[in-house]
Amino acid sequence: MSGRWGLWALVVGLLAGCADRERASTADGRLTATPAGIDFQRVAVFDGREAQVTLRNVGRARITVDEVWVEGPDGTYLASFTHEGPHSLLPGSECGLKVRFAPLEPGALPATLVIHSDAKLEPILRIPLQGAGVDAWARVSPHKLDFGRIEADSSKTLGVRVENPTDMPVEVSTRLLGADQGEFAIEPVTLGPGETRELPLTFNPVKVGRKSVALAVTPCRGCADVPVHVAAEALDRAVVAEPTELDYGGVPIDKDKKLVSRIRNISTEPMQVTRLELEGRDVSFSHAINDFPLVLQPGEAREWELRYSPGHMGPAEDVAHYHVVSRRNPTTSVPLKGHGGAAELCISPVEHDFGARPLGSKTSIVVNVKNCGSANGGPLKISSMDFQPDPAGPSQFNHSPLPVPHTLGPGEEVNFKVFFEPTREGAATGALMLATNAFNAGVVRLDFKGLSERHAPCQLAVTPAALNFGTVPPRRGAILALKLQNVGTDLCPVKNIRLRDDGGGVFRMPGGELDGVVMYPNDWFAFQVAFNAPATGGSFLGTVQVEQGDPANPLVLVPLQAHSQEACLVPTPRFVDFGVARKDCPPAPRQVNYLNACSAPITVSDVRLGPGTTDVEFSLRSAPTPRPFTLQPGEAFSAEVEYFAQVSGMNVSPLFVDVGDLPQPLLVPLLGESSKRVEKTDTFVQQDGSKVDVLFVVDNTASMVEEQPRFVNALPDFVNTALTKNVDLRVAVTTTGIAPESNMCPGGADGGEAGRFFPVDGSRTRILNHRMPDLATRLQGNSQVGQCASVEQGFEAVRRALSEPLVSSADDPRTPMPNDGNAGFLRDEAALVVVFVGDEDDHSPDSVDTYVRFFQAKKGEFQPQRMTIYAIAPTGVACSTAGGEGTRYAEAATRTGGEVLSVCAPDYAPLLRNVANKAFSPQDRFPLSELPDPGSVSVRVNGTPATSGWSYEAATNTVVFSPSPSPGARVQISYRRACQ
The missing domain is CATH 2.60.40.10 (Immunoglobulins)
Structure with a gap:
């Protein structure tokens, strides 16, 4: 009732205002107030209630009210005019005041409204005020709300508890503050006496990230705000995969590899996962998981094994999908990739005992590391290689340098040494750790041990x-x-x-x-x-x-x-x-x-x-x-x-x-x-005959009248055979003459070519090849060396032809003839064939053994099969044009796997065709370096024992194959050496 009365008095006062009329000088005014006292009764602390006071001049003269105030508790009462003034009252007129009671503390709060005027008899008018403050404001709890971490596009509501412990109604208002206030919602409320309510604060995140927001709760009208701290974060997704991708790397076709796929709930809310499925791009990937559906609690992680068993060579891809009950991210996907075929590590030995060794010694063992994976399995990478520290002191083991990282392709291997260098007596151990990317060996441990002993100083x-x-x-x-x-x-x-x-x-x-x-x-x-x-x-x-x-x-x-x-x-x-x-x-x-x-x-x-x-x-x-x-x-x-x-x-x-x-x-x-x-064991690698350097050594003595024309006429058959076999051919001619004999000899050297190619004067091209037109005609021209010399020194001629300075010089510096060197004939990559043509045996000064070793050395000391000697010379069959037997030529030919053909034949064409076929074809005769004991010869071809297809020919100390081993075949002939 008092509240309604106050409001009505305020309205009347505003309507009436204060009058201002002329005041009589002889009369006095008298001021009265209605009501004579105000009881505001009970008002909530920080709330307020107003009352109207009407001032009336009941005297005979005008009164001016100077001011009004309240004497009482500071800040609790406030009095003011309802009109701006001046506040002058004529007799019978009224003026309004309003008084507001706003208790700042609970309990009775009496006060006095004081009105001062210019009345002469009663200038001060006092009106008693009464009111009681009541502690009537809502209690707010908690003072912090933590929404945790939830996915964007989802929603979460937490409550702010507000409690009115009084018997008076309380109005509670709320305000959201901060940059992200738009993602939160809350409503105000009025609490009845003794009522408790929860104000729902709803978090509806849109953007990902931590939120900057606070809640201000006003627990009563006029009360100071109660701050409520709000913590919240919006996630892009709640369920994440660890790792985000499974890369199986290379896996051999006959193996499989399992990797762990883990999902984690990084939010603060339980998340339901309904199933796991593979997209099915490649059947090489699989799983056997039946744990779904399941609920991931906040922060919880679960893991499973997914398998890759390559069903084909090369790359493979698939995707694993975890299905999650989520509006924003209904699936958490994990790409899967692998490669059929892998680098595999084969290493030997993995442990070794060096045994007892003297102090100061150094003993080694070779460690072989090989990439034994498939051809398309990718490289094997050794990323590190170190001995573990020895707690007993400086390590007594070390290894030879191997730069790391070191990469091995499929089938490639590398060797390094591990050394035991004892520096103190007693037992020693060492562990060498290798880190690799191999399918079956990420880290490999090699163990070594040894024992060191002290001995007398060396002599x-x-x-x-x-x-x-x-x-x-x-x-x-x-x-x-x-x-x-x-x-x-x-x-x-x-x-x-x-x-x-x-x-x-x-x-x-x-x-x-x-x-x-x-x-x-x-x-x-x-x-x-x-x-x-x-x-x-x-x-x-x-x-x-x-x-x-x-x-x-x-x-x-x-x-x-x-x-x-x-x-x-x-x-x-x-x-x-x-x-x-x-x-x-x-x-x-x-x-x-x-x-x-x-x-x-x-x-x-x-x-x-x-x-x-x-x-x-x-x-x-x-x-x-x-x-x-x-x-x-x-x-x-x-x-x-x-x-x-x-x-x-x-x-x-x-x-x-x-x-x-x-x-x-x-x-x-x-x-x-x-x-x-x-x-x-003599080892040979079968030649392919694709590149051959041929040197003809033609007897230029006077007795060659019948034989030289036969030889020249037969050369086209030799050339045609070579061209038919597509041989990369170089061919030259020299004579058996060493010393000049007569200026009647053609070619410019007077019959003493001494190894220089014919013609020495360069009147014709001296070194011919298979690309030249009319090769047969050119070779025939170079083979007409004349008949003017007197001594046949074929071996010596070849030695000089293939010796410095002739073999590598365009000009022989020892002779006045220009450009008479043999440079450009002998090729490192080509086989060498020497064909001697003469009606008498060789008369060179040194032994056949000396010359053969020299000739073979031109093609590698351990590759004698790359140098072969043939001869058209006297044999054991006598004829009128042959001077004795060609025993030296026969010995040289036999030792190099060649043959001697009879110079007595009327037509050399079949002989030269035979020479060409043999020289430009895979070798079928393999001369042994020493004499074997009878019956001790055994043969292996490409590592496999050969029990047939060959025979040992004692007369020439040669193993003869029929058919010939294929080009590139590795032939090993083992025997027990006989004492010669």
């Missing part, structure tokens, strides 16, 4: 004490050797045998550095050191180092010395290899031929053997005497050396020739190996 003898290579022509090389022998009574470990100084790159160790050897008393071994003379020549020094197990003298240094310059004296061969011999049957002596290749005489002062590994093993059997002697231009001499083969192992000594124009002697290395082994 090592080095022979020779220094290596002197003498003189080696530029761009040539030579090999000598050092011998290490344990002359003590205890084990002697040596290691890290290597070049300490390679002389600027000219010295090297052909067998590679030696990691370590443990020698028993009186044991010895030898290793080779090579000198490669640079094109510029010069003098060079170097050093070989040997570390030995002797703390007082741990390092042995062996000096190296070499000189290089062009030399007039040309040795053939440039080294002599006696091969593997037996003590009970040393090899036959060998010859070295020395030719003066210059245009001036030279003086040879000595021929001698220098210091070697074992000086008693080689001997100079013969050499020209007396010495010194002079060698004219084009003259030659031979030195014969023998090897006794009495000291087991490799033996090397230098054969030196002291020449007046050289500061150091000319070197020809002598090599031999003595072995108790009687078994030997």
Whole structure:
């Protein structure tokens, strides 16, 4: 009732206002107030209630009300005029006031309304005020709301609890603040006495991310805001896959691989997953999962295995779909990919026991790593390779360098060494860890162990004490050797045998550095050191180092010395290899031929053997005497050396020739190996006949009147056979003449071609090939060499033709004839066929063995099948035009797998066709390097034993195939060596 009364009084006051009239000067006004007192009764704290007060002038004079105020609790009451003034009242007029009661605290709050006027008798009018404050405002809880993390496009509602503990109604209002307030919604409410309600705050995220928002709750009219902190985040998706993609990499066709697919609920709400299915792009992917439907609790993760079993080679793809009850993301998809065919690791050994080793030794084991995956399986990558630390101290194991990452294609392999270098007594272990991308081996552990023992200091003898290579022509090389022998009574470990100084790159160790050897008393071994003379020549020094197990003298240094310059004296061969011999049957002596290749005489002062590994093993059997002697231009001499083969192992000594124009002697290395082994294997690779260099050596003596025309007439058949077989052919002609005989001889050399190709004067093209038109006619022209010489030296002619300086020079510097060199004929990649044509046997100065070895060396010391000799010469069948028997030609042909055809035949065309067919076809005759014991010969072709299709021909010491092995076939002929 009091509230309604106050409102009515306010309306009346506003309508009436305050009058302002002339005031009588002799009368006084009197002011009254209605009501005389106000009881606001109970009002909620922070709420308010107003009442109207009417002031009336009941006197006889005008009254001016100056001001009004309330005396009482600060801030609780407020009094004010309802009219702006001036507040003058004529007798009988009224003026309105309003008083507002707004309690700031609970309890009785009395006060007095004071009205001041200019009345003379009663200027102050007091009106009592009464009211009680009531603690009537809503309690708000909680003060923080956390919506957690939910998917965008979803909805979540949390409640704000508001409670009215009083018996009065409370009006609660709300406001949202912050940049993201638009994604939240809440309504205000009025609480009745004692009522409790929850105000629903709804989060409807649209954008992904954390939200910036706060809720302000006003718990009553006029109350200060109560802040409620709101935390919320919107996610793009609630269920995520870990990892987001499954890449199986390469997997072999006959294998399968399983990977774990995990899904996680990253939201704070439970999420239902109904099923998992594969899209079905490739049947190579599969699963056997029956766990659905399921509910993922907040933060929960579940995982399953998905399998890839490649059903085909090459790439494969599919997609796994997890179906989720979600408006925004109804599926969580996981791409799957793999590759049929993979890199696979094969490694051996995976463990090794080095056994007991002396302190200071170095022992190695070779570890083989191979990518044994399928051809399209991709590369194998070794990403790291390290020994684990040894808790006992510095590691006693290490490995040879292998740059990582190291990649191996399918089928490729790599070897590296693991070393045991004991530095302290006792047992030692080491673990080498390899990290790879192999299908079956991500990390591989290789275990090694050993035991180290202490021994007496080494007593090592080095022979020779220094290596002197003498003189080696530029761009040539030579090999000598050092011998290490344990002359003590205890084990002697040596290691890290290597070049300490390679002389600027000219010295090297052909067998590679030696990691370590443990020698028993009186044991010895030898290793080779090579000198490669640079094109510029010069003098060079170097050093070989040997570390030995002797703390007082741990390092042995062996000096190296070499000189290089062009030399007039040309040795053939440039080294002599006696091969593997037996003590009970040393090899036959060998010859070295020395030719003066210059245009001036030279003086040879000595021929001698220098210091070697074992000086008693080689001997100079013969050499020209007396010495010194002079060698004219084009003259030659031979030195014969023998090897006794009495000291087991490799033996090397230098054969030196002291020449007046050289500061150091000319070197020809002598090599031999003595072995108790009687078994030997000769290995051949079948030629394909696609590239062949053919040299015809035609007898140009006077007796060739009948034979030369037959040979010339038969050449077209030879050429046609070659062209029919599509041979990449080079062909040249020289004569058996060495010394000039008569200016009646054609070609410009007076019958003394001495290995130069005919015609020496260049009147016709001297080196022919299969692309030239009229090849047969050109070859016929070059083969008409005349009949004016007197001595047949076919072997010597070929040796000179294929020797420096002729073989590599366009011009022979020793002769006045221009452009008479043989450069451009001999190709490294081509087979070499030499065909001798003559009516008398060869009369060259050196042995057949010397020449054959020289010819074979032109195509590789261990590839004799690439050089074949044929001859149209006298055989055992006598005829009127043949001068004796061609025994030297026959021996050379037999040793190289060729044949000798009778010079007595009336028509050479069938003979030359036969030569061409054999020379340009796969080889069917394989000469053995040594004589076998009868019945000991066995044959393997490409690693498979061959029990038929071949026979051993004792007369020629040759294995003959029928049919021939296919081109490229690897032929191994094993036998027990007979003592010759």
